[in-house]
Amino acid sequence: MLKIGILGLGTVGSGVVTIINKHNQAIKRKVGTELKIEKILVNEKKKKREVEIDPDIITDRAEEILDNPEIDLIVELIGGEEPAHQYILKAIENGKSVVTANKLVIAKYGSEILKLAREKEVQVSYEGSVAGGIPVIRPLKESFAANRIEEIYGILNGTTNYILSKMTREERDFAEVLQEAQDLGYAERDPSSDISGSDAAYKIAILSSIGFETTIDVNQIFVEGIDTIELEDIRIADELGYVIKLLAIAKRCEDGLDIRVHPAFISKEHPLALVNDAYNAIYLHGDAVGDVMSYGQGAGQMPTASAVVADIIQVGRGIYHNKPEITIIDSTNDHKVKQINQVENLFYLRLQVNDKPGVLAKITKVFGDNQVSLASVIQKHKLTPVVPIVLVTHRVKEEYMIRSLEQLKQLNDVIAINNLIRVVEL
Amino acid sequence: MLKIGILGLGTVGSGVVTIINKHNQAIKRKVGTELKIEKILVNEKKKKREVEIDPDIITDRAEEILDNPEIDLIVELIGGEEPAHQYILKAIENGKSVVTANKLVIAKYGSEILKLAREKEVQVSYEGSVAGGIPVIRPLKESFAANRIEEIYGILNGTTNYILSKMTREERDFAEVLQEAQDLGYAERDPSSDISGSDAAYKIAILSSIGFETTIDVNQIFVEGIDTIELEDIRIADELGYVIKLLAIAKRCEDGLDIRVHPAFISKEHPLALVNDAYNAIYLHGDAVGDVMSYGQGAGQMPTASAVVADIIQVGRGIYHNKPEITIIDSTNDHKVKQINQVENLFYLRLQVNDKPGVLAKITKVFGDNQVSLASVIQKHKLTPVVPIVLVTHRVKEEYMIRSLEQLKQLNDVIAINNLIRVVEL
Numbered sequence: 001m002l003k004i005g006i007l008g009l010g011t012v013g014s015g016v017v018t019i020i021n022k023h024n025q026a027i028k029r030k031v032g033t034e035l036k037i038e039k040i041l042v043n044e045k046k047k048k049r050e051v052e053i054d055p056d057i058i059t060d061r062a063e064e065i066l067d068n069p070e071i072d073l074i075v076e077l078i079g080g081e082e083p084a085h086q087y088i089l090k091a092i093e094n095g096k097s098v099v100t101a102n103k104l105v106i107a108k109y110g111s112e113i114l115k116l117a118r119e120k121e122v123q124v125s126y127e128g129s130v131a132g133g134i135p136v137i138r139p140l141k142e143s144f145a146a147n148r149i150e151e152i153y154g155i156l157n158g159t160t161n162y163i164l165s166k167m168t169r170e171e172r173d174f175a176e177v178l179q180e181a182q183d184l185g186y187a188e189r190d191p192s193s194d195i196s197g198s199d200a201a202y203k204i205a206i207l208s209s210i211g212f213e214t215t216i217d218v219n220q221i222f223v224e225g226i227d228t229i230e231l232e233d234i235r236i237a238d239e240l241g242y243v244i245k246l247l248a249i250a251k252r253c254e255d256g257l258d259i260r261v262h263p264a265f266i267s268k269e270h271p272l273a274l275v276n277d278a279y280n281a282i283y284l285h286g287d288a289v290g291d292v293m294s295y296g297q298g299a300g301q302m303p304t305a306s307a308v309v310a311d312i313i314q315v316g317r318g319i320y321h322n323k324p325e326i327t328i329i330d331s332t333n334d335h336k337v338k339q340i341n342q343v344e345n346l347f348y349l350r351l352q353v354n355d356k357p358g359v360l361a362k363i364t365k366v367f368g369d370n371q372v373s374l375a376s377v378i379q380k381h382k383l384t385p386v387v388p389i390v391l392v393t394h395r396v397k398e399e400y401m402i403r404s405l406e407q408l409k410q411l412n413d414v415i416a417i418n419n420l421i422r423v424v425e426l
Numbered sequence: 427m428l429k430i431g432i433l434g435l436g437t438v439g440s441g442v443v444t445i446i447n448k449h450n451q452a453i454k455r456k457v458g459t460e461l462k463i464e465k466i467l468v469n470e471k472k473k474k475r476e477v478e479i480d481p482d483i484i485t486d487r488a489e490e491i492l493d494n495p496e497i498d499l500i501v502e503l504i505g506g507e508e509p510a511h512q513y514i515l516k517a518i519e520n521g522k523s524v525v526t527a528n529k530l531v532i533a534k535y536g537s538e539i540l541k542l543a544r545e546k547e548v549q550v551s552y553e554g555s556v557a558g559g560i561p562v563i564r565p566l567k568e569s570f571a572a573n574r575i576e577e578i579y580g581i582l583n584g585t586t587n588y589i590l591s592k593m594t595r596e597e598r599d600f601a602e603v604l605q606e607a608q609d610l611g612y613a614e615r616d617p618s619s620d621i622s623g624s625d626a627a628y629k630i631a632i633l634s635s636i637g638f639e640t641t642i643d644v645n646q647i648f649v650e651g652i653d654t655i656e657l658e659d660i661r662i663a664d665e666l667g668y669v670i671k672l673l674a675i676a677k678r679c680e681d682g683l684d685i686r687v688h689p690a691f692i693s694k695e696h697p698l699a700l701v702n703d704a705y706n707a708i709y710l711h712g713d714a715v716g717d718v719m720s721y722g723q724g725a726g727q728m729p730t731a732s733a734v735v736a737d738i739i740q741v742g743r744g745i746y747h748n749k750p751e752i753t754i755i756d757s758t759n760d761h762k763v764k765q766i767n768q769v770e771n772l773f774y775l776r777l778q779v780n781d782k783p784g785v786l787a788k789i790t791k792v793f794g795d796n797q798v799s800l801a802s803v804i805q806k807h808k809l810t811p812v813v814p815i816v817l818v819t820h821r822v823k824e825e826y827m828i829r830s831l832e833q834l835k836q837l838n839d840v841i842a843i844n845n846l847i848r849v850v851e852l
Contacts, residue, residue, distance in 0.1 A: 019572050019714055026639075096474035127569070133715035135561065135569035143553070143561035145456055146445050146735030213452075271721070274700065288445055288732035289722065297695070297719035306714035309572030323749040364829055 002031060002316045003038040005065035007059075007087055008077035012041070012101055014051045015305030016075065016089075016312075027309070032314045039065045041078075066090045071321050075312060076100040079292050085109055092116050092124070097319060099311040101128030101304055107202035113213045123324050125311035129154060130203045131280045133303030134296040140210045140284075147286030149211035151199050153426060154248040156203040158278035158299040159187045159194035164244055165261075165276040174227065179348075186278060196225040197246060197261040204248035208259050211284070214335050216259060222340035224262035231351060233419050236263050236390055242349075243273045247424060256338040265348055265423040272426065283426070324328065337418070341399035344377065346391050346423035349405075353411040355387045362411055363389070369402040372396050386415050391422065428742045429464040429789070431491035433513055434503035434516050435484075437465070438554070439525055441731030442501065442738075447477075454472060454739040457742045464609060465491045467504075492516045496657045498745050501738060502526040511535055517540045518550070523745060525737040527554030527730055533628035544748050549750050551737035556629045557582060557706045559729030560722040566636045566710075573712030575637035580852060582629040583621035584704035584725040586652050590670055590689075591702040600653065602807040612704060622651040623687040626674045630788045634676035634685050636834035637710070640761050642685060648766035650688035656678050660778060662804075662816055663691050666774075669699045691774055691849040698852065709852070767825035772801065774818050777832075780839040781813045788837055789815070796830040798822050812841050818849065 006013055020035060028034045045060050046326070064409035065071060066087060074091040076098060078084045085105045091098050092113065098167060099105065106113070106126045117124045127137045140149070155161050159181065162419060166177045178195070193199045205218040214278040226246050237244050242265040251258040266273055269291050275281040281296020287293050318324040353359050360379065369372055378390040393401065403418070408414050432439055446453065446461060474844060490499060491511060500517040502524060504510045511531045517524050518539065526532065530541070532552045544765050545549045553563045557580070566575070581587050584609065585761045592603045602620070607613035619625045631644040651670050663670050668691040677684040692699055697719050701707040706724020711717050723729040744750040779785050784807065793800055804816040819827065827846070834840050 015714075023572060023574065026574070027572070113517055119687045133712075138569055139561045139565065143736050144616050144732070145739045146449065146453070146732050147454070266780055271700065274697065286559075288441070288728045288735070290729055292428055292720065292722035294558055294718065294720045297716045302714040304715055306570070306572050306712065310713070313571045314568055342447065421461065 001034045001073050001318055003036050004073045004075055004197060004312065004316070005039045005041070005068060005071040006037060007041045007062065007065065007073045007084070008079065009040050009049065009053075010077065010306045011193065011301045012308065013048065013077040015301040016077065016308050019302075019305050019309045021399065027032060027313060030313050031322045034378050035312070035316060038039070038071050039068065041065055042283065050175050053383045056281070062087060065067070065307050066094060071096060073097045073219065073312065073316055074208055075101065075308065075411045076307070078102075079104070081105060089116065090122050095120055095122060097123040097315050097324070097377050099308060099315055101126065101308050103199070103202040103206060105206040107218045109284060110209060121324065123315045123318055124165060125315050127311050128205070128304045128307035130343060131282060131371055132296070132298040133306040134202060134206065134280060134282065134294050135307075136209060136282050139294075140207065144284070144286050144289060149284060150252055151249040151285040152204070152207055152211055152248075152400065153272060153283040154199040154200070154204060154207065155245055155272060155281045156248045156298065157194050157197070157246055158280060158297075158339070159191060160197075160200075160246040161280070162186050162278045164226060164229070164234075164246065167229070167231060168238070169276075170236070170245060171256050172229060173231050174229060178261060193225050193296045195225040197242055198250045200246060200261045204250055204261060207282070208250035208257065212335060213247060214257075214258070216337065216393075220259070220337040222260040222262070228419060229263055229421075231417065233421060234346075236350065237348070239360065240265075240392065241268050242423070243268055244421065245275075247272075249424065253338065254282070255342070256336045258338050258343055260343065263421055265421055266426055270426045291402070292307040294298065339382050341402060344395050344397050346395055346425065347395055347401050348419075348421045348423055350388065350390050350418040351408070351414060351417065352386050352416040353389055354415060355382070355385055356413060359413045362413065363408060365392070366407045367404050370400045370407070372400050374406050427460045427462050428499065428746055429462050429497050430499045430501055430738065430742070431465045431494060431497040432463060432501045432503060433467045433469070433491065433510070435466050435468045435475065435479075435503065435773050436503065436505070437460075437727045438734065440475065440504040441481065441727040442503065442734050443467070443477045444756070445728075445731050445735045453739060456739050458746045461575075464497050464602070465494065468489055485829065492578065493519060499523045499525065499674065499738065499742055502528055503734070504528075505530070506532060507534070513543045515542060515776065516531065516538055518546050518548055521546055521548060522710060523549040523750070525551050525734060525741055527552065527734050529555040529625070529628040529632060533631040535643045536632065536635060547750065549741045549744055551741050552632070553737050553787060554730045554733035556632050558722070558724040558726060559706060559732040560706060560720050560724060561733075562633065562708050562720065563615070563636060565720075566633065568807070570712050570715060573714045575710060575712050576678055577700060577711040578630070578633055578637055578674075578676040579625070579737060580630060580725065581671055581698060581707045582626040582674045583620050583672055584706060584723075586623075586626075586672040587701065588612050588704045588852040589653070590660075590672065591822070593657060594664070594669060595702075597661070598685070599657050599659060600655060621653050623672060624647040625801060626672060626687045628670060630674035630676055630685060634683065634707070637676065638678065638683060638761060640683075641685070642763065644757050646685070646763040648686040648688070652689050654845060655689055655728065656845065656846075659774075659847060662776065663774070667690060667694055668695055668849070670847065671698065671701075673698075679764065682762045684764050684769055685708075686766060686769065689847055691847055692852055696852045710818050749813070758766055767804060767828060768823060770821050770823050772819055772821055772851065773827050773843075774816070774847045776814060776816050776844040776851055778841040778844065779815055780841065781811055782839060783806070785839045787817070788839065792833045792837070793830050796826045796833070798826050798830050
């Protein structure tokens with residue numbers, strides 16, 4: 001028998017309990033022995049639960065699990081930074097293997113945790129931390145082990161993808177769709193971690209650390225959220241053959257790693273453009289395998305629980321047969337992450353200018369002076385004194401683009417710079 | 427040091443050697459020790475090779491590898507049934523682990539091979555046997571281990587998908603596109619195994635054996651190829667909102683397993699409809715994870731070699747650390763595969779009839795008599811004595827459809843039955 005302790009009985013925790021109960025026999029066959037939930041840590045012991053649980057195994061004292069010599073495997077599903085981080089370290093210190101879905105803790109403390117796990121000869125698995133039920137961490141480590149991973153593109157946040165899809169399909173404003181997403185439970189009451197892109201940044205930090213065999217500090221990742229995206233940008237993107245997605249990017253370049261999260265114009269023809277609603281996708285390029293994409297439900301109770309229980313089975317099997325999986329994540333490569341101003345992109349720029357002769361000439365001169373070459377300029381005829389202009393540049397380093405913008409702002413006839421969005425060539 | 431022997435130095439074999447040479451250091455880090463190619467079996471020792479290889483390690487005698495006590499791991503890349511099958515058994519008998527990309531041998535002799543491997547306590551991996559570089563076998567065994575797999579849909583043959591994509595996009599005939607594919611090397615000189623669907627049948631036999639934890643006899647799988655698909659069918663499919671794909675299907679039903687390979691109308695809106703050219707895709711539904719799709723290059727030298735070398739690394743790591751992966755493929759479930767005549771589908775039927783009053787009434791009466799209900803009937807106006815009619819049925823058991831067809835053939839005014847294609851609701 002393999003005894004496990006679960007920390008946290010929220011949405012994912014309840015899903016894990018449900019799967020373990022439902023697929024009891026199949027799991028036993030796969031682990032080699034019966035899986036028994038010995039203890040579950042909760043905040044409030046008396047709270048009503050969506051799953052039926054023997055009250056005797058519920059505890060509100062973490063030490064009853066972390067220091068319990070009966071328990072071989074700890075499943076951390078509290079989320080957030082602390083106390084999850086300290087609980088994981090304590091579990092490992094006590095010689096227990098750990099399964100977690102905590103992207104924040106793995107992104108921030110992954111190398112510390114994995115180092116300790118190697119010392120203590122226990123296993124740590126975290127498939128559920130990125131892209132819910134879509135297999136991505138194990139494939140990166142194992143299935144693509146023969147490849148040099150060159151590029152990873154991800155739609156890694158379901159909430160923002162839901163909002164952008166809905167804005168696009170229904171031609172509605174950001175604020176309105178966000179409100180509806182909150183009412184329906186697709187977005188949290190405080191949606192800032194999703195909207196700002198930081199949730200996706202944790203996830204791409206984890207994926208790029210594995211894919212590039214290095215340790216990526218999440219603070220080095222440039223992050224921009226979707227709250228500045230207006231319906232007008234989505235409409236123009238559509239006219240130009242693009243959709244707007246919150247894209248997580250990790251690329252090897254000659255002069256460092258290019259890792260970032262921001263809204264991006266991507267071609268409608270690319271498979272990632274078709275990933276809508278709360279779905280997630282990972283598109284990667286390896287030198288042998290070429291392009292591979294996986295897509296599925298990147299969050300939610302059962303998909304995430306699916307990944308967590310798969311980890312429990314895999315780690316549990318290793319414990320039971322006394323053959324722990326060999327974790328090989330060497331931070332062999334000490335890469336630097338490129339500053340965003342050194343990264344090259346095409347850019348989409350939308351601005352408002354006075355409709356006067358010579359204005360366009362002044363604007364294009366600013367770009368010319370800063371080595372920014374324009375691919376297209378769209379000025380729609382309007383019978384108003386102020387008219388919108390949309391520009392798309394050729395490939396150019398961001399610093400030249402930013403310098404151009406600063407100079408544009410100095411021009412009297414430039415009334416407003418509405419939005420600047422990177423166009424990513426996939 | 428881990429010494430391996432490779433059987434076969436064709437396209438994939440050369441790719442494997444290339445990757446091992448190129449990523450020597452990374453592979454060493456991942457296996458834990460250096461990987462050395464000790465011997466390679468070839469047909470003709472003197473033949474010119476696309477990769478540079480020390481002539482001393484080339485042999486044309488299989489026993490120099492199979493009976494070599496220095497070699498711990500045999501990589502079988504000869505393909506075909508014999509002698510590959512016997513070589514694999516011999517290697518296992520001699521206590522060696524095996525990596526293979528041989529779909530035919532695994533589909534036909536998988537349970538025999540895995541049983542022997544368990545007895546001899548060696549590992550057998552075969553990720554390269556299905557869908558080239560797309561991770562599918564390992565995810566089915568591990569990443570989706572917490573799921574009951576309900577349905578698997580695959581586009582598993584690159585050659586037929588290339589032909590159908592090209593017919594669709596360029597409005598060209600089957601024979602012409604096949605010829606071009608052969609000239610370009612995308613189709614073999616004898617393309618029958620691809621065109622007939624039997625290649626895809628081997629692959630879905632392997633996937634369903636794993637997904638449903640049983641042993642699927644490939645001879646029980648209904649197979650129909652794409653050689654009867656005419657450009658006219660593709661055009662009509664397009665008008666009706668479908669594309670035609672060679673689909674491999676494996677579904678759990680209440681009365682058995684529904685496993686088959688045949689051309690199918692699938693909705694243009696479904697992600698599988700967008701998988702074009704030589705790309706492969708696997709779309710599956712698990713009870714926890716929901717729908718997940720993976721897509722990528724399903725064949726070809728480097729993608730397949732990517733999967734083979736990943737297996738070599740994984741198995742090699744187990745050998746070196748004396749911690750072989752625990753293979754758990756229990757044929758616990760003794761399912762029966764449903765006869766195709768018991769399977770329900772919608773059907774598309776194209777036929778030629780005399781343009782006379784009352785003909786359509788006679789035809790619809792035949793369907794009515796056989797419990798086949800029609801979803802749509804399209805009769806295009808033509809100024810010819812014989813006119814085409816296209817019918818799409820509602821969901822109906824195949825035996826009723828076949829019976830209707832037999833009766834239709836008896837009608838004097840039915841000149842020809844051009845094609846019957848299943849419509850698969852995804």
